[in-house]
Structures are given as C-alpha cells and as structure tokens.
Amino acid sequence: MDSAIVGSWAPGAVPKMTAAIKLQQLLGGAPIGVVGLGLIGGSLGLDLRAQGLRVQALVHRAATAERAQERGLADAVSTDPQVLGGCGLVVLALPLDRLLDPDPALVAALPPAAVVTDVGSVKAPLLARWEPLLAGRFVAGHPMAGTAQAGVEAGERHLFEGRPWVATPSARTDPGALALVEALAGAVGARWCCCAAADHDRAVAMISHLPVLLGAALLQAAATAGGPVGGPTGDSSENSQLPALLRQLASSGFADTTRVGGGNPELGTLMARCNREELLAALNQYEGQLQGLRRLVEASDWAGLQASLSACAQERPEFL
Amino acid sequence: MDSAIVGSWAPGAVPKMTAAIKLQQLLGGAPIGVVGLGLIGGSLGLDLRAQGLRVQALVHRAATAERAQERGLADAVSTDPQVLGGCGLVVLALPLDRLLDPDPALVAALPPAAVVTDVGSVKAPLLARWEPLLAGRFVAGHPMAGTAQAGVEAGERHLFEGRPWVATPSARTDPGALALVEALAGAVGARWCCCAAADHDRAVAMISHLPVLLGAALLQAAATAGGPVGGPTGDSSENSQLPALLRQLASSGFADTTRVGGGNPELGTLMARCNREELLAALNQYEGQLQGLRRLVEASDWAGLQASLSACAQERPEFL
Numbered sequence: 001m002d003s004a005i006v007g008s009w010a011p012g013a014v015p016k017m018t019a020a021i022k023l024q025q026l027l028g029g030a031p032i033g034v035v036g037l038g039l040i041g042g043s044l045g046l047d048l049r050a051q052g053l054r055v056q057a058l059v060h061r062a063a064t065a066e067r068a069q070e071r072g073l074a075d076a077v078s079t080d081p082q083v084l085g086g087c088g089l090v091v092l093a094l095p096l097d098r099l100l101d102p103d104p105a106l107v108a109a110l111p112p113a114a115v116v117t118d119v120g121s122v123k124a125p126l127l128a129r130w131e132p133l134l135a136g137r138f139v140a141g142h143p144m145a146g147t148a149q150a151g152v153e154a155g156e157r158h159l160f161e162g163r164p165w166v167a168t169p170s171a172r173t174d175p176g177a178l179a180l181v182e183a184l185a186g187a188v189g190a191r192w193c194c195c196a197a198a199d200h201d202r203a204v205a206m207i208s209h210l211p212v213l214l215g216a217a218l219l220q221a222a223a224t225a226g227g228p229v230g231g232p233t234g235d236s237s238e239n240s241q242l243p244a245l246l247r248q249l250a251s252s253g254f255a256d257t258t259r260v261g262g263g264n265p266e267l268g269t270l271m272a273r274c275n276r277e278e279l280l281a282a283l284n285q286y287e288g289q290l291q292g293l294r295r296l297v298e299a300s301d302w303a304g305l306q307a308s309l310s311a312c313a314q315e316r317p318e319f320l
Numbered sequence: 321m322d323s324a325i326v327g328s329w330a331p332g333a334v335p336k337m338t339a340a341i342k343l344q345q346l347l348g349g350a351p352i353g354v355v356g357l358g359l360i361g362g363s364l365g366l367d368l369r370a371q372g373l374r375v376q377a378l379v380h381r382a383a384t385a386e387r388a389q390e391r392g393l394a395d396a397v398s399t400d401p402q403v404l405g406g407c408g409l410v411v412l413a414l415p416l417d418r419l420l421d422p423d424p425a426l427v428a429a430l431p432p433a434a435v436v437t438d439v440g441s442v443k444a445p446l447l448a449r450w451e452p453l454l455a456g457r458f459v460a461g462h463p464m465a466g467t468a469q470a471g472v473e474a475g476e477r478h479l480f481e482g483r484p485w486v487a488t489p490s491a492r493t494d495p496g497a498l499a500l501v502e503a504l505a506g507a508v509g510a511r512w513c514c515c516a517a518a519d520h521d522r523a524v525a526m527i528s529h530l531p532v533l534l535g536a537a538l539l540q541a542a543a544t545a546g547g548p549v550g551g552p553t554g555d556s557s558e559n560s561q562l563p564a565l566l567r568q569l570a571s572s573g574f575a576d577t578t579r580v581g582g583g584n585p586e587l588g589t590l591m592a593r594c595n596r597e598e599l600l601a602a603l604n605q606y607e608g609q610l611q612g613l614r615r616l617v618e619a620s621d622w623a624g625l626q627a628s629l630s631a632c633a634q635e636r637p638e639f640l
Contacts, residue, residue, distance in 0.1 A: 144569060144571060163571075164568060164569055164571075166569065193565075193568060193569075195561060195565055196561070199561050199562055199565055200565070200569075202545070202546070202562060203545075203562060203565045203566050203569050204569065206541060206542050206545050206566060207542060207566055207569060207570040207571070207573070207574040208569075208571070208573055208574065210538065210541075211538065211573050211574060211577040212573075212629070213610065213613050213614075213617075214534055214538060214577060214610070215577060215632075216609075216613060216628065216629055216632045217606055217607075217609040217610035217612075217613055218530065218531065218534060218606060218609075219632040219635055219636055219639075220609040220612075220613075220628070220631075220632060220635075221526060221530075221602065221605040221606040221608075221609045222526050222527060222639065223631075223632075223635045223638075224605070224609075225522070225523075225526050225602070225605060226522070241515060241516070241519050242519055242522060242523060245513075245515055245519055245520070245523045246523050246526060246527055246639070247638050247639050248484060248513060249464060249484055249486065249513070249520075249523050249524065249527060249528075250527040250639035250640070251464060251483075251484075251527070251528070253527070253528055253531050253532075253579070253580040254527040254528065254531060254639055255639070255640055256576040256577070256579045256580065257531040257534060257535060257576070257577055257579070257580060257581075258632075258636055258639070259573070259576045259577070260573040260576065260577060261577075261629075261632055261636075262632050262633050262635070262636030263633065264633070265626050265629035265630040265632075265633055266626065268625075268626075268629045269622050269625050269626040269629060272617050272622075272625060273620070273622050276617060276620065279617060280614070280617060280618065282541065282545070283610075283614055283617075285541040285544070285545060286537055286538060286541040287537075287610075288541075289536075289537040289538075289540040289541045289544075290533065290534070290537035290603075290607075292537075292540075293533050293536060293537055293540075294533075294600070294603060297533075297592050297596060297599060297600060297603075298600065300593070300596065302589050302592070302593050305588075305589050305592060306585050306586065306588075306589040308536065308540070309532070309536055309581075309585035309588045309589060310585040311540075311543075312535075312536045312539040312540060312543075312578075312581055312582050312585075313582050313583065313584070313585055315539055315540075315543045315582070316539055316578055316581075316582030318543075318567050319539075319542065319566070319567050319570035319574055319575070319578070320570070320575055
C-alpha cells in the first residue's frame with residue numbers, strides 16, 4: 001500500500017462541515033445507506049442527518065425499524081434491502097459474524113456502483129471476504145468508538161468526535177472510494193488513519209483484544225481464590241474468610257484492571273474468533289513480559305523490578 | 321483470632337461524630353500522634369482536627385514541618401520525636417520500608433502506654449516486626465484509601481470516607497487497643513474490617529499487588545511490539561508502522577487495564593518486596609486461569625470462551 005498515507009491523520013483537523021460538503025459533492029446528492037442501526041449505525045445516522053445528508057437504513061426486524069424511525073436515526077428505515085437503492089455509499093454497521101457471513105439478499109441489494117465500507121473491528125478477514133465481491137469499491141474500515149450500550153437505543157450524537165477511524169485499503173482499493181469514506185469519517189469528526197489490514201489486526205489484538213483475556217483471567221483468579229478445592233487452578237488451601245474479604249477489599253485498581261475483562265462476552269468472543277492468530281501472538285509477547293517480571297520477584301531483584309515499573313510509568317502516557 | 325469479628329463492619333454506619341466522641345473519651349483527652357504527614361498522615365490530621373481532636377505530628381525534614389504547619393495538618397509538628405510525648409494513640413503513617421526498619425529514635429520516643437497502629441499495605445511482616453516491641457499495644461492496620469498524590473501537599477479531607485480500614489489483630493492484641501483504633505477509623509468515616517493478617521496479605525496480593533504486574537506486562541508488550549528485534553520477548557517480525565499505530569489506536573480499554581501497572585514504581589516495588597510469597601502465589605493462580613483461556617482460543621472453543629467471559633461479567637459486580 002502507499003506508505004505515504006500510512007498512519008496519516010487528515011480531517012480530524014478539517015471542520016466537519018467542510019468534510020460533509022465534500023461528501024455531499026462526491027456523492028452527487030445520492031443518499032447514504034446504513035445497514036444496521038445499533039451503536040455505530042445509529043450514531044452515524046444521527047450525525048450524518050445533522051449535517052444535512054440523507055440516510056436510508058436497512059434493519060433486520062420490523063420493531064427495530066419502527067423504533068429507529070421514532071428516534072430519527074435515518075430518513076428512511078426498512079427491513080426490505082431495496083431501501084438501499086440509489087445509495088452512493090453503503091456503510092455495513094453489522095456485528096463481525098454477520099459481516100463475515102453476510103445475508104445473500106443484502107449482497108444482492110447493494111447498488112452496482114456504490115462504494116461499500118464496513119465498521120468491523122478485525123480487518124484482514126473482512127477484506128478477504130468482501131473484496132472478491134466488490135473489488136475496488138469495498139473499503140475496509142474501523143471507527144474506533146464505543147460505549148457499553150448496544151441496540152437501537154444506543155446510537156448517540158458525536159460518538160466519533162476525535163476518535164480514530166481506521167481504513168485498511170489494499171492494492172486493489174479504488175482511490176476515489178477511499179476518498180469518499182475519508183470524507184464520511186471527517187463529516188462525523190473522526191480522526192482518519194490509514195494502515196495495512198495486518199498491522200491494524202496486530203495492533204488491536206494487543207491494545208484491545210488481549211486486555212479482555214487479562215482482565216477475565218484476573219477476575220477468575222480472584223473469584224476462585226480461597227474457594228473450595230476442585231478447579232485445577234483453584235486455590236488449594238481452602239479458606240472460608242478469603243472469598244468475602246476479596247470482594248470487600250477490591251477497589252478502583254481492581255475495577256479498572258478488570259473492566260474490559262468483565263465486558264460484553266459475545267463481543268469479546270467474536271473478536272477472539274476473528275483475530276485468533278494475532279491474539280495468540282500478542283498473548284505470547286505478553287506472557288514473555290510477565291515471566292520477566294515474575295523472575296525479578298522470584299529473584300528478589302527489587303532494583304530490577306523498580307527499573308521495569310519506572311519504564312512502564314514513562315511509556316504509558318505515549319498510549320493515552 | 322476471634323472469628324466473630326472477622327469481616328465485620330461497624331462504624332461505617334455509625335456517625336463520625338459519635339465515633340470521634342468515643343475516641344476522645346477512650347483517650348481521656350490525650351492527643352493523637354501521627355508519624356509522617358504524607359497522603360495518609362496528612363489526611364488523618366486534617367479530618368481528626370476537624371473533629372476537634374488534638375494532633376501532634378513527627379516528620380523527617382524541617383521543610384516538611386513548616387509546610388505541614390501552614391497547611392494545618394496537625395496542631396503541633398516537629399522533627400523531634402519528643403513531640404509524641406503524652407500521646408495516647410500514635411499512628412505510624414510511614415512507607416512500608418520505614419515501618420519494617422524503623423528509626424530507633426522513633427521507637428524510643430513512643431510513649432510507654434500509648435496504643436500504636438500503622439497504615440502499611442502488608443500486615444504479617446509488620447505484625448512480626450512490631451508486636452515484639454509493643455506486645456498487645458500494637459494494632460496492625462491498613463486504611464485502604466489512596467490518590468495518585470504523595471508528600472506533604474497530598475493530604476486531603478474525607479479521604480477515608482466509606483473506604484475500608486482493615487485491622488489484623490493477633491491473639492496477643494489487647495481488645496482495648498483494638499477498640500481505640502476502631503474509634504479512630506470511625507472518626508474519619510472509614511468502614512471497619514477485621515481479619516487475620518495472612519488473609520489480608522493474600523487478598524491484597526490478588527486484588528491490589530497482582531494487577532500492577534499484569535498492567536506492567538501489558539505495557540511492556542505493547543511498548544516492544546513491532547519494535548527492533550533484541551529483547552527476548554520482542555516482536556521478532558520488525559514492523560516500522562506498528563509502534564506508532566499501537567500508540568495512535570490505544571483507547572480507554574488499554575488505559576484502564578494498564579492504570580495501576582503504570583503507577584508509582586517505588587510503591588509497586590515495595591508491595592512486591594513485602595508481600596513476595598503471596599504475590600507469587602496469586603500470580604500462579606492467575607497464570608492458571610490465563611492458560612485456561614488460552615487453551616479455549618487455541619482450540620477455537622468459542623462456546624467455552626463465551627461461557628467463561630459470561631461468568632466474568634456476572635462475577636465482576638461482586639467486587640465493586
């Protein structure tokens with residue numbers, strides 16, 4: 001891919017309205033299709049409509065369509081794929097599993113000339129799935145914004161403000177199609193970032209998917225500590241006071257470290273399933289580091305441990 | 321120890337003023353000594369003085385004494401251990417290393433009849449160090465409150481409000497001494513909790529000390545990913561884009577999971593040093609859980625992974 005645009009950040013600085021006008025011009029007045037009106041799709045609909053753009057949405061259930069209309073998530077909402085007719089850009093705002101195994105009726109209903117982009121949190125498998133269907137018209141994307149909410153009630157204004165919107169174009173991606181999605185990201189105030197799909201997937205495995213496993217393992221260890229013997233990883237010395245004490249004394253440090261590990265189980269499982277190899281590679285790197293820290297504690301090398309923790313304290317701000 | 325008081329919670333419900341009056345009565349009007357006016361000692365001084373109790377403080381440096389006076393952290397502040405003369409209760413609000421290896425002049429200056437308590441975050445070694453010196457007059461304690469601040473500027477009102485104040489009495493602990501420290505905790509609005517020192521140390525190893533290592537290992541893994549080959553745990557496939565990408569895309573999930581791992585290196589090292597065996601035991605339990613999750617991912621057992629993550633999502637609220 002063009003290394004000149006790797007990691008570049010553009011419209012984050014450009015006013016949203018300018019990007020919206022450019023998007024409108026590139027679309028030649030054609031409406032924007034949004035498939036799925038959950039947190040991402042619903043938030044997109046609200047922001048795009050606020051910018052004066054027309055949004056036509058496809059949803060799975062009639063009840064969702066009705067509620068989406070009430071909330072004003074789109075100008076038109078239907079369970080009939082024909083609602084996408086005439087759209088110049090279609091955003092597939094669906095869960096990873098439905099993006100990897102799309103409804104044939106949806107694929108058939110995509111306008112022949114429309115640019116199609118997705119919002120999946122893993123990119124290489126989606127590029128492999130959709131590029132053969134749409135060639136250069138497909139732009140693999142990942143707006144990295146989220147809340148704990150999901151479903152038709154979750155969409156909110158300004159969700160993407162200042163957040164990264166990653167695109168992972170391939171050599172086949174049409175530059176015009178990429179520019180259209182860049183304008184979309186700019187119109188909702190996101191920070192545009194282009195990189196290779198493999199780099200994206202490796203990065204999110206480390207910073208987003210691995211923390212789920214770490215927090216989950218800590219929760220399981222704390223939940224089983226002092227409990228009855230049995231689980232191969234259970235605390236062998238049974239202690240009737242410890243389980244209650246752990247729950248009484250856990251404070252903000254434990255709460256923060258386990259937040260994503262105690263999050264949405266379906267989402268965590270889908271991410272692991274779709275990014276399995278990179279997640280296992282990140283886990284290997286993590287375990288290497290953890291073993292290094294363990295050896296310092298085992299050797300009572302307190303100067304070494306303090307040097308490692310000092311380096312961590314210095315490095316962390318680079319990630320915030 | 322008396323199992324009837326294990327895990328019990330009293331003055332958290334009792335109004336602070338009632339506890340302060342009880343404390344005043346138990347002290348027979350004698351002042352309270354505070355050794356060290358950092359976050360814990362300074363906050364104690366402010367809250368106790370606000371309750372009308374007299375606080376006499378011992379600090380290490382003249383500059384600290386001057387600033388502490390300006391801030392009103394105590395009624396009298398001195399670098400001379402004699403300032404503790406006449407105190408009926410002395411709170412050792414010092415770092416773990418100085419509690420484990422106390423200044424002989426401090427030990428010599430402790431009033432012969434005074435109840436002495438500490439605020440160290442590891443209890444068994446402190447009980448072993450101080451009980452031979454003071455017998456039943458020493459009450460091992462751990463007010464579990466903190467901020468990112470430290471030093472003479474860190475003390476603040478209401479720091480202990482609703483937070484656990486753990487005491488770990490032994491068979492030798494005088495019940496009257498324990499009641500005095502319970503009144504102290506109540507006077508600053510803390511939730512009183514008694515347990516065995518070994519249980520406290522095992523619990524904090526899991527919920528407080530282990531999360532430091534986990535967050536630090538994740539930070540080190542993310543900081544070295546894609547970097548030049550070299551470190552035994554470095555990413556072998558060098559990638560010039562990945563380091564920048566990891567820092568651009570890291571968001572709240574990564575920030576929360578690594579918060580304590582990127583915290584105060586001196587404190588993290590002291591906790592590991594003073595609670596080494598329990599920390600290594602907690603790390604073993606954690607690694608057992610992490611290996612279980614790894615096996616589910618390696619086996620592509622997505623139903624099993626989702627079941628584990630669902631259990632974590634259900635268990636987490638018990639710790640908050």
